Amino acid sequence: MSIEVEIRAKVTDSDQIEKSLEKIGAELVKSELQTDKVFGASKFLDSDHKIIEGGISARIREVNGKSRLEFKEILRKKGGIELSCSIPSIEVGEKMLKKLDFEEAFTIKKGRRIYSYNSFTICLDEVEKLGNFIEIEKEVTTENEIEKTRSGCIGLLEKIAAGAKIENRKYGDLMQELIDQQK
Numbered sequence: 001m002s003i004e005v006e007i008r009a010k011v012t013d014s015d016q017i018e019k020s021l022e023k024i025g026a027e028l029v030k031s032e033l034q035t036d037k038v039f040g041a042s043k044f045l046d047s048d049h050k051i052i053e054g055g056i057s058a059r060i061r062e063v064n065g066k067s068r069l070e071f072k073e074i075l076r077k078k079g080g081i082e083l084s085c086s087i088p089s090i091e092v093g094e095k096m097l098k099k100l101d102f103e104e105a106f107t108i109k110k111g112r113r114i115y116s117y118n119s120f121t122i123c124l125d126e127v128e129k130l131g132n133f134i135e136i137e138k139e140v141t142t143e144n145e146i147e148k149t150r151s152g153c154i155g156l157l158e159k160i161a162a163g164a165k166i167e168n169r170k171y172g173d174l175m176q177e178l179i180d181q182q183k
Contacts, residue, residue: 004072005079005149006137009157009164014124014132018113020160026117035062035109037090038172039102044074049105050176057172058102060093069093076168079146106175120156130174134161 011017021028037060044055051057051074061068069087073080087093094104108127115122123135136153140146157164169177 002082002139002141003079003143003146004082004137004139005146005153006135007150007153007157008133008135008167008170009161010167011124011132011134011161011164014126017124017134017161021115021117021122024117024159026115026122026160029114029116031111031113032063033109033111035107036060036171037062037094037107038105038175039097040105041100041102043101048176048180050173051170057170058097058100060087060090060097062090067093069096074170076170076173079140079143079149105172106179108171108175110171117156120153122156122160127171129178130171133167133171134164 039058039060040049040051041056041058044051044057046052053074053076055074057072057074059070059072061070067087067090068084070082070084072082087096108130110128111126113124115124120136120138123137125133125135127133134157136156138149138153140149154166157166167174
């Protein structure tokens with residue numbers, strides 16, 4: 001089982017960040033369009049319909065016609081457990097989640113450019129309705145590695161996007177806030 005340690009920051013100039021990535025020798029791995037159908041279960045939601053700290057969110061991610069069902073433990077300032085498996089179709093995933101009392105909350109669409117640098121994954125995301133972000137992540141296998149890895153992510157962020165402010169809210173939190181503001 002792996003633990004994903006990640007940080008995220010909102011950015012204004014993706015072109016400048018790409019230049020910084022090139023300068024340090026980061027390698028562009030791939031670009032893709034992702035559609036995430038995000039689901040929540042009432043036992044994991046607070047009164048604002050956000051996933052509670054330590055709760056579980058589910059999503060069906062479709063990339064290039066292939067679907068995956070993913071469950072994420074939501075720990076906004078630490079790494080959380082993430083489980084993922086391929087599924088034959090979005091419909092199969094939706095049926096499974098419905099049986100587990102998960103309901104669809106919203107859909108997030110984003111263009112993602114994925115870079116590799118040392119053992120870190122760096123993603124430049126253009127998120128529909130939310131704007132541009134950078135995510136820096138690394139998977140670890142023990143909880144003892146989390147804080148050191150988080151510090152490494154922060155150091156790398158400073159190197160390629162100096163002054164960018166870390167956003168502890170997940171895309172799902174930001175999308176739910178946007179939905180709530182529009183009510």
